[in-house]
Structures are given as structure tokens and as C-alpha cells.
Amino acid sequence: MQIASPSPTLLTRLRAAGLRPTRQRLALARLLFSAGDRHITAEQLHGEALAASIPVSLATVYNTLHQFTEAGLLREVVVEPGRSYFDTNTDDHHHFFCESTGMLQDIPGSAVMVGALPHAPAGTEISRVDVIIRVRRQNTAAS
């Protein structure tokens, strides 16, 4: 029905990633990528899809998120046990995580640091460096 012709980019990106551009994947990709950088959980995305009248199953949302992640379209960020965020920004960057609100926020790429990396344990190679700066709401009370 209303598949319209969205940014052909999405379709292209999926193809390039070796993923068939199915209705569900396209719809989820649109939700994920057409609104700037996002940090979203599987359940949240599922909710958004349903709200947008895209009847996709939760299992498919999980499948899709993982496939996108493997394909390098997404990055998974683990901040709390039992909850995974997916970040639409796959550039090399890091995060603020607010323990009070559960909010995740990109750290502007440049503002970062990371000097000398220690060398990885024997027989292993570095796959990624995650920096999470945990913050909490400030004690605004001055009294």
C-alpha cells in the first residue's frame, strides 16, 4: 500500500549489506535512520513500529536489529544488565549514560580522548573501544 518511494538510500543500504529489502526491514530502517542519531531499544522500536501502523513482530525487530548491527548499520551499546541500546551512529564515538534517567547520549566525536591503548592480551586483537561516561543528576539542592 503506502510504501511510497522513500529515500532510495535505505533500499540501497540494505542491498549493500546483503539484506533483502523486505517490507519490515525497510520500515524499521526508516524509523531508525530518518530522524538523525538515535539510541533505541528493541521494545521501543517495536512500540514505534506498531504506533506507526507497521505490524511487525517483536521477533523480527530483534532479528533486524541484530542483522543491521552485524552489517555495520547499527552499533549495540550495553549500559545496564538486561537492556540493550542500538545506536544509529556507527562512527567512532562514545557515550554519556545518565544513571538517573537511563538516557544515553553521544559524546561529540571530537571532545573525546583515549590516548595510548594498552596492547591486547596475547592472541587477541582489539575489536572496539567503548567509553561510557556515567553521569547522574546533580544534587541541585544547595542548602
Added chain:
Amino acid sequence: MQIASPSPTLLTRLRAAGLRPTRQRLALARLLFSAGDRHITAEQLHGEALAASIPVSLATVYNTLHQFTEAGLLREVVVEPGRSYFDTNTDDHHHFFCESTGMLQDIPGSAVMVGALPHAPAGTEISRVDVIIRVRRQNTAAS
């Protein structure tokens, strides 16, 4: 019965943390702290306790780990969705996480980095900086 008189330190540390030195907490503390730095999950600790004939319930292990963490005796490290490690090293340090083996390893304190920290979002203060260097087993095949 065989409570013996372990390093009075444990008892002292618990008291200092405002935690009643109950049998279970003492026993778990001993498992945790008398063998150098450890990275352990709740289930693992529970297993160790049972193996050591300390019949403690899993719920208590969870309670205890969280209380110890709040008291600053432990540090929680989240590397994978759905699994939490507790680190007996509470000094400022970081981690290697091997994606192939699931093994967590301290990064020698000095070998670290972290230069200029970006300032936290308005109204928040930094509570901690976690650096996790994800490594994977190297492609040993040279052919």
C-alpha cells in the same frame, strides 16, 4: 560451627559499610575478597558458595552483591546484555573484554589513558568512567 576467625578485616569492612556481618555475607565476602582480584557473576558466586558448603540462596547472593556494590566494596561491570560481572577491584581502572571467550580482565591501572573529559550534560555530574576494550581471538590462521 566452623566460622573460625577469618581475617577480622572482612568483619570490619562489613561493619564499616553499615552491613551486618551475617553468616552469609561473611562467607560470600571471603569467597570474593580472599583470592585477589576477581570478576564474577551472581550465578558463579552462588555455585562457588554451594560448592564450599555454604548453603546460601541465589536471592541472597544477588542482594549481597548489590549491597556490596552500593557500599563501594564491589564494582559492577556490564559487558553483555543479560549478564553482570562484579569486580572486586574497586580502584579506578578499566577492562579488556574478550568477545570470544566472555572473559573479563583488568587493565593495569597505569597502562591507561583518558585525557580530557568532555563536561557532563547540564545538571549532571560524572559518577564514573567505564572504558571497555573489546577484543576477540586473533585470526591465528596465517595461510
Added chain:
DNA sequence: GAGTAATTTAGAACAATTCCAAAAGCGGGT
């Protein structure tokens, strides 16, 4: 359009963790 393999689905299955109300244990005062 038909055939085939990839994808989606709903729901069951799982794993880690938390919750619950009841039982047990700790420590202060006697």
C-alpha cells in the same frame, strides 16, 4: 506466474534477575 530459499510470525521457551511473604538470625537490653 511458479518454484525456491529467505524472511516473518506468534507463541513457547529461556535466562537472568527481582519480588514476595514467611522463617530465621542478629544484637541490644535485661
Added chain:
DNA sequence: ACCCGCTTTTGGAATTGTTCTAAATTACTC
């Protein structure tokens, strides 16, 4: 040493987030 009140522990059920499964559907090739 014994009581008492309050903290802690317990087992089991409940919850949460995620994965699995077998069957139905869909995308692409010819």
C-alpha cells in the same frame, strides 16, 4: 542467657528482556 524488634535470608513464584521454533508468507529468479 533470654526476649524482642528489626534486619536478613529463603524458596518459589513472578517479571523482564531475549531467543527459539515450526509453520506461513514473501522476495527474487527463471
